[in-house]
Amino acid sequence: xxxxxxxxxxxxxxxxxxxxxARMQSADATEADHNAFRGWLASNPAHQGAYDDMKSVWxxxxxxxxxxxxxxxxxxxxxxxxxxxxxxxxxxxxxxLSRETGMIDRLQADHYTSIGETRVxxxxxxxxxxxxxxxxxxxxxxxxxRRVVLLRGEAFFDVAKNPHRPFIVExxxxxxxxxxxxxxxxxxxxxxxxxxxxEEGQVEVETPTGVxxxxxxxxxxxxxxxxxxxxxxxVASNTAWREGKLVxxxxxxxxVLRILAQYRHGRIVILDDAAARLSVSGIFDLKDTDQALxxxxxxxxxxxxxxxxxxxxxxxx
Numbered sequence: 001x002x003x004x005x006x007x008x009x010x011x012x013x014x015x016x017x018x019x020x021x022a023r024m025q026s027a028d029a030t031e032a033d034h035n036a037f038r039g040w041l042a043s044n045p046a047h048q049g050a051y052d053d054m055k056s057v058w059x060x061x062x063x064x065x066x067x068x069x070x071x072x073x074x075x076x077x078x079x080x081x082x083x084x085x086x087x088x089x090x091x092x093x094x095x096x097l098s099r100e101t102g103m104i105d106r107l108q109a110d111h112y113t114s115i116g117e118t119r120v121x122x123x124x125x126x127x128x129x130x131x132x133x134x135x136x137x138x139x140x141x142x143x144x145x146r147r148v149v150l151l152r153g154e155a156f157f158d159v160a161k162n163p164h165r166p167f168i169v170e171x172x173x174x175x176x177x178x179x180x181x182x183x184x185x186x187x188x189x190x191x192x193x194x195x196x197x198x199e200e201g202q203v204e205v206e207t208p209t210g211v212x213x214x215x216x217x218x219x220x221x222x223x224x225x226x227x228x229x230x231x232x233x234x235v236a237s238n239t240a241w242r243e244g245k246l247v248x249x250x251x252x253x254x255x256v257l258r259i260l261a262q263y264r265h266g267r268i269v270i271l272d273d274a275a276a277r278l279s280v281s282g283i284f285d286l287k288d289t290d291q292a293l294x295x296x297x298x299x300x301x302x303x304x305x306x307x308x309x310x311x312x313x314x315x316x317x
Contacts, residue, residue: 013046017054105151109136113153116263116287118241123148126160127167130242132186133262133286154186156199156239173226175206183214184239191258194222199235246284246292253278253300257314264289266310274316275302 020037041047106112113119113131121129123139125146131137135153139146146162148155150171159167159178167178169185174194176185181201188194196205198214205212207226214220219233237247246263248256254276257268263286270276278300284292293312297304303317 013050016040017047017050020051021055105136108138109151110139112136112151115265116289118244118286120242123160125162125165128158130156130158130239132156132241134189150185150187152187152189154184154241156182156184156242158182173208174222177204177206179204184235188222188224190261192262196220197233197235197238199239240283241286244286246286248280248282248284250279250281252276253280253296253302253314256280256296260284260289260292263287266308266312268293268312268314271313271315275314278302 020040023033024037041051111119111121111129111131113133113135115134117133119131121131123129123146124141127146129137129148132154135155136151137155138149138151140149141147144165146165146167148157148167148169150169155169157167157169157178159181161180169176169178171185171187171194174185174196176183176196179202181203182199183201183203184195184197184199186192186195186197196203196214197219198216200216202216203214205214205220205228207222207228209226209228212220212228212230214230217232217235219231219235219238221229221231223229234249237249240247246259254270257270261268280296280300282295284295293304293314296302301317303315305313305315307313
């Protein structure tokens, strides 16, 4: 299975791939350029994957500054490259609005948050719901049951007791039925898997592959096939986002950056495996992810490069 675009790409390969993306998108790319590009692809099996990944990265970026060559003879090429990148940005707006800002899910939702925002809401039965960054829920209450559909993101539920009306959270084939409890449900997003975490009480988790009963401190993580992996975790720390904090204890930098990325626009790309494996422990303010990146760079052997407000590169130093 492919890793996230650019997660483990080295500096030189990333730069070469980015240059080829820009050149191949140019309207005046010559036959010689295309021949050279095919030769570059054939010279190393890793080049095709790097090109595809960087092409995807560029497609998600906006407002990235490009320096113009000083040579006047290259002005036509420069204009073509800039025009092509602008066109890519225009075509990516629809994808950006629907995926990154959750427009479609928000249209269906009764309650939602934007990227970097958390919110607490109280439902009609007294159940308190904490919405994490970029989350959306739809409430479908009836006389027989209280059903909440998690459309995207993560939500924590402090369920009001009512044995005559079961409380059920649904998300993409998963059903998490509360048996008097406090628990969180996360939809799969990017590199973060679908998950149920129980802080207190019990939750009955049903997927296409079976039913599992979780107790206090239990976490059920689902893979793409719906298979459940059960573990014991510090759920209070995992859900410290409810208090505006992100708490880590020995997690890999790769996992930490995946979580940080939930609270900011754009992408954070790790360029090498050594950086990805670094261990991180600490408490960060989720409202200031730039400060979190600065702290990581100051305390770990890392170099953090901000290409734009939408793209951050992280590598070993």
